Amino acid sequence: MANLSDVAKKAGVSVATVSRFLNGSLSLPEARAQQIRDAVAELRYVPNPHARRLSRGRSDAVGLVVPDIAGPFFSHLVAAIEEEADRLDLGLVLHATLNRPAREMRYLDGLRMRHLDGMIFVTNRAADDTLLDAVSSCRNLVLLDEDVPGARVPKVFCDNEAGGRMAGAHLAAMGHRSVLFVGGIEEMISGRRRLRGFEQAMAEGSDGPVRIDRVRGTYTPETGREAGRRFLRMDPRPTAIFASSDEILIGLIEVLRDALVSIPGDVSILGFDDVGPLHLFSPPVTAIRQPVRDLGRSALGMLLETLKDDTGETASTEKLLPVTLVERASVAPPAGNAKRRSTGRT
Numbered sequence: 518m519a520n521l522s523d524v525a526k527k528a529g530v531s532v533a534t535v536s537r538f539l540n541g542s543l544s545l546p547e548a549r550a551q552q553i554r555d556a557v558a559e560l561r562y563v564p565n566p567h568a569r570r571l572s573r574g575r576s577d578a579v580g581l582v583v584p585d586i587a588g589p590f591f592s593h594l595v596a597a598i599e600e601e602a603d604r605l606d607l608g609l610v611l612h613a614t615l616n617r618p619a620r621e622m623r624y625l626d627g628l629r630m631r632h633l634d635g636m637i638f639v640t641n642r643a644a645d646d647t648l649l650d651a652v653s654s655c656r657n658l659v660l661l662d663e664d665v666p667g668a669r670v671p672k673v674f675c676d677n678e679a680g681g682r683m684a685g686a687h688l689a690a691m692g693h694r695s696v697l698f699v700g701g702i703e704e705m706i707s708g709r710r711r712l713r714g715f716e717q718a719m720a721e722g723s724d725g726p727v728r729i730d731r732v733r734g735t736y737t738p739e740t741g742r743e744a745g746r747r748f749l750r751m752d753p754r755p756t757a758i759f760a761s762s763d764e765i766l767i768g769l770i771e772v773l774r775d776a777l778v779s780i781p782g783d784v785s786i787l788g789f790d791d792v793g794p795l796h797l798f799s800p801p802v803t804a805i806r807q808p809v810r811d812l813g814r815s816a817l818g819m820l821l822e823t824l825k826d827d828t829g830e831t832a833s834t835e836k837l838l839p840v841t842l843v844e845r846a847s848v849a850p851p852a853g854n855a856k857r858r859s860t861g862r863t
Contacts, residue, residue, distance in 0.1 A: 519560035527556035539564060578608030579820060580633040582624045584616040584641035588764055589793040590736075590809065591639070594662070597813030598637065605821070616641050618648065625651045628658060635824055637661050637816045641736065643704030657823050661816040664706040669833035671823060673816045677707045680805040680840040681714025684759050684787050687803070687842060689722030692850045693757040693785065699732045699744040699769065700761035708733075711761050711789065730755060734765075741768025748784070749776055756851035757785040763793040766802065781849035791843055801845035808838050 525532045529552065537543035538553055545553070556562070581598055583591045595611060602609040610633060614620040621640060628636045635657030640648065644665040652658060652668045660672040688696055698715060701708015712731070719727045732747055734740030741760060745768065748754060760766040766788040773780065780786050780800060788795060791806035815836060 519562040521562075523560055524553065524556045524562050527560060528552040578610055578633055579817075580610045580612060580624065580628060580636040581639075582612045582614060582621065582636060583639045585613050586611075590763060590790050590807075593792050593809045594639070594813050597810040598817055601814045601817050605817075607821075614640075618642075618645075621648060622651055625655055628655050635659075635820045637820055639663060640665065643702060657820065659816050659820045659823070661812065662707070666706070671819045671833070672835045673812060673819060674706070674835065674837055675807045675812060675840050676837040677710035677840075678714035679837075680789060680807075681711040681716075682718040683714075683840065683842045684711075684789070684805055685715040685718030686722050687844070687848065688757050688759070688785070688787060689719050689727075691757075691785070691848055693755075694723055694725060695728045695730075695753070695755045695757075697730045697732065697744065697748055697751075697755040697758045698761070699758060700734055700736055700740055700765045702733050702735070708761060715759060728755075736762035736764050738764050738768030738771070741765035741770075742772050743768075745769045745772025745776075748773070749778075754784065757787065757848070759787050759789075761789045763788060763790040763795070763804075766795070766804075767793070770798070781847050782852065785848040785851075787848055795843075796845065798847070800847050802847040803845045804843050806841045806843050808840065811838055 521532050521535050525535045528535065530549065534543065534545070535553055538545055538550065539557075579602070581595065583595060586592050586595055599609055599611075612620075612624045614624065624636075625638070627633065636655070637659050638652065639661045640663050649665055649667050652660070652665045652670060655670075658670050660668060660670055662674060664672060664674070696719065698712060701711055703709055716729060719729060730751070732740065732744040734743060741764065744758070744760070744765070748758065749772070758769065760769050766786070770780070770786070773784070778784060786802060788802050788804035789807070790809075791804035792809055795802040795804050815838060819836065
């Protein structure tokens with residue numbers, strides 16, 4: 518295959534002239550420009566994109582680090598970012614950490630060594646000092662979905678607290694006063710904010726005492742199963758359960774159905790994420806919907822803004838995207854409570 522030297526020799530110009538002309542950084546008289554075009558055509562020269570990227574100190578690719586790609590939330594998030602990167606003609610390198618700290622460190626090291634131009638980073642665990650130091654030492658990095666507290670980098674989250682308030686207000690309006698909240702450990706910003714908003718709205722929307730029990734855990738089906746087993750042991754049982762992720766919801770419903778618990782006859786269920794096909798469940802599940810596709814697009818857009826700054830200095834900004842309540846059939850007034858309300862459905 519012909520190279521730049523062959524084209525330069527054929528056109529009677531220097532290699533640097535050919536290189537700068539082809540990458541658009543040099544204007545030439547039309548006659549000289551046509552000589553180069555003719556040489557390129559005759560020799561069937563194809564530019565080497567890797568060489569061009571190396572010469573510019575860029576890879577034209579960004580990384581996306583997620584805990585896994587098996588669950589509905591992360592698979593949809595990856596798809597949204599991949600589609601946006603493709604639209605922008607940008608390479609995307611995907612890494613799944615399996616939520617293991619050592620794998621997170623490995624991929625952050627790759628960014629520090631400039632294997633990629635930038636990175637969108639998603640963790641699904643409580644951050645520690647090691648992760649904070651690693652994230653803080655990276656240039657051109659955006660945190661998505663979950664925080665690493667103290668990291669001065671751009672961040673994109675859904676409005677978790679507003680989502681918790683929507684859930685609490687909805688259950689309180691339907692007459693629920695005893696509720697089980699499932700998921701989210703204190704060290705993770707998503708769970709902490711969802712619980713805070715939920716507690717506030719339940720207290721504000723209720724005309725009497727409110728009881729909120731809690732099962733702490735990660736956003737996994739096993740946390741949902743543990744919550745289901747705990748619910749079955751409770752006496753009296755809560756009249757509603759707020760499962761703070763699709764994954765938790767799946768595990769929870771497995772246990773309740775095996776125990777022949779009726780939804781919403783015996784207990785109302787409300788979820789968070791609404792990425793999985795909750796409308797196909799029996800009954801369809803009411804949920805707080807995260808704007809997953811918008812989260813992905815916003816994170817990539819924010820990352821590209823940081824890449825425009827050659828210094829790599831980026832503001833520690835936090836962007837919150839709105840969530841919505843999608844009402845279906847899994848929430849009803851508690852058994853024996855005739856309280857009803859008229860509402861529109863999303």
